[in-house]
Amino acid sequence: MKILVTGGLGYLGSHVVVDLLKNSFSVVIIDNLINSDISSLDCITNISNKNLVFEKLDLTKEKQVEEFFNRNSDIEGVIHFAALKSVRESIKYPLKYYHNNVTGMILLLEYMPKGIPFVFSSSCTVYGAVENNPIDENTPYGNPQSPYAHTKQICEIIMNSKFKSEVNFKGISLRYFNPIGAHPSGLIGENPKNKPENLVPYLTQVVSGRREELTVFGNDYLTIDGTCIRDYIHVMDLADSHIAAINHLNNLKSKKYLDDFNIGTGKGISVIQLIKMFEESTGKKVQYKIGKRRPGDLEVAYANTKKTEKILGWKSKYTLDEALQSAWNWELNHQ
Numbered sequence: 001m002k003i004l005v006t007g008g009l010g011y012l013g014s015h016v017v018v019d020l021l022k023n024s025f026s027v028v029i030i031d032n033l034i035n036s037d038i039s040s041l042d043c044i045t046n047i048s049n050k051n052l053v054f055e056k057l058d059l060t061k062e063k064q065v066e067e068f069f070n071r072n073s074d075i076e077g078v079i080h081f082a083a084l085k086s087v088r089e090s091i092k093y094p095l096k097y098y099h100n101n102v103t104g105m106i107l108l109l110e111y112m113p114k115g116i117p118f119v120f121s122s123s124c125t126v127y128g129a130v131e132n133n134p135i136d137e138n139t140p141y142g143n144p145q146s147p148y149a150h151t152k153q154i155c156e157i158i159m160n161s162k163f164k165s166e167v168n169f170k171g172i173s174l175r176y177f178n179p180i181g182a183h184p185s186g187l188i189g190e191n192p193k194n195k196p197e198n199l200v201p202y203l204t205q206v207v208s209g210r211r212e213e214l215t216v217f218g219n220d221y222l223t224i225d226g227t228c229i230r231d232y233i234h235v236m237d238l239a240d241s242h243i244a245a246i247n248h249l250n251n252l253k254s255k256k257y258l259d260d261f262n263i264g265t266g267k268g269i270s271v272i273q274l275i276k277m278f279e280e281s282t283g284k285k286v287q288y289k290i291g292k293r294r295p296g297d298l299e300v301a302y303a304n305t306k307k308t309e310k311i312l313g314w315k316s317k318y319t320l321d322e323a324l325q326s327a328w329n330w331e332l333n334h335q
């Protein structure tokens, strides 16, 4: 089965591509390299020992998207990662985020072959600031805490409209919690072009000496130690959830389907707990200071994964310790 992976050279996409190849799918990647490097392509090929097709393409350019699908009408499934993902940058440059993330989604849905499995990379940020944790998928959309979060809500709404209007549309929205870690080979991992916004890549860069100090944004939240609580999921587990989603869509009898699933471990860990665990796992000291709260951050967010387990048959397997060690291994290798 030939799967198109948009944003497939990025952090999550590259791990999913490796998993797809391992599971005998054939893969075509499109990416405009705005937040990734072409060297990931060689790394994916080295890990998987399989060939794949890559095309540099910007999903917001209608002509490019149309021509791509004219040439690739044999695509049998799409996994859509390509998006800008920085909460902070989206607050500063909201139009850039709406333009990139929403236009990309619209053009993809417009031109891709009809009726094939479509998996969208969504986020737990669609829930907004939720009072009750763990969060399940029935939780209604909350007030989006950033334009980034809003683009994820809008993209899900667009999928829903498409589902209602078409006779054959099969889609799944995977709402990721906090992906961390790297492939055990240490060849691919999270490598943002700019200063990392996510905790773990920032932390590993501080420990390796690439950055001076880690700032923990706020210690006055109403949590166990005052720092935010998140659900950190190993990227290898997250990658597997995409195989489960594609298989689920393929096995459906119905031509019409749309559902959303949480992708997390179901366990909430505070930022300070994560730092301590990293120190214990690696024997390395983390230099950090407490800063102000960061706009757009939620106090507590961890997943209820019962629905994902029941319907997709997927459950996280890796421990937090394994995830943190793999992140550190990636940092050492990558340097």
Ligand SMILES: NC(=O)c1ccc[n+]([C@@H]2O[C@H](COP(=O)([O-])OP(=O)(O)OC[C@H]3O[C@@H](n4cnc5c(N)ncnc54)[C@H](O)[C@@H]3O)[C@@H](O)[C@H]2O)c1
Binding pocket: 006, 007, 008, 009, 010, 011, 012, 013, 030, 031, 032, 033, 034, 035, 036, 057, 058, 059, 060, 080, 081, 082, 083, 084, 085, 100, 104, 121, 122, 123, 124, 176, 177, 178, 179, 198
């Ligand atoms: N990493 C996380 O913490 C996280 C959490 C929740 C959801 N997500 C979502 O998962 C997806 C992948 O995240 P990631 O961490 O791998 O990000 P990433 O930035 O590493 O990867 C995204 C890829 O998409 C490409 N891209 C962006 N805009 C594009 C466009 N217009 N045309 C073609 N390519 C484009 C980038 O160059 C990059 O390679 C994103 O949609 C993100 O919003 C990520």
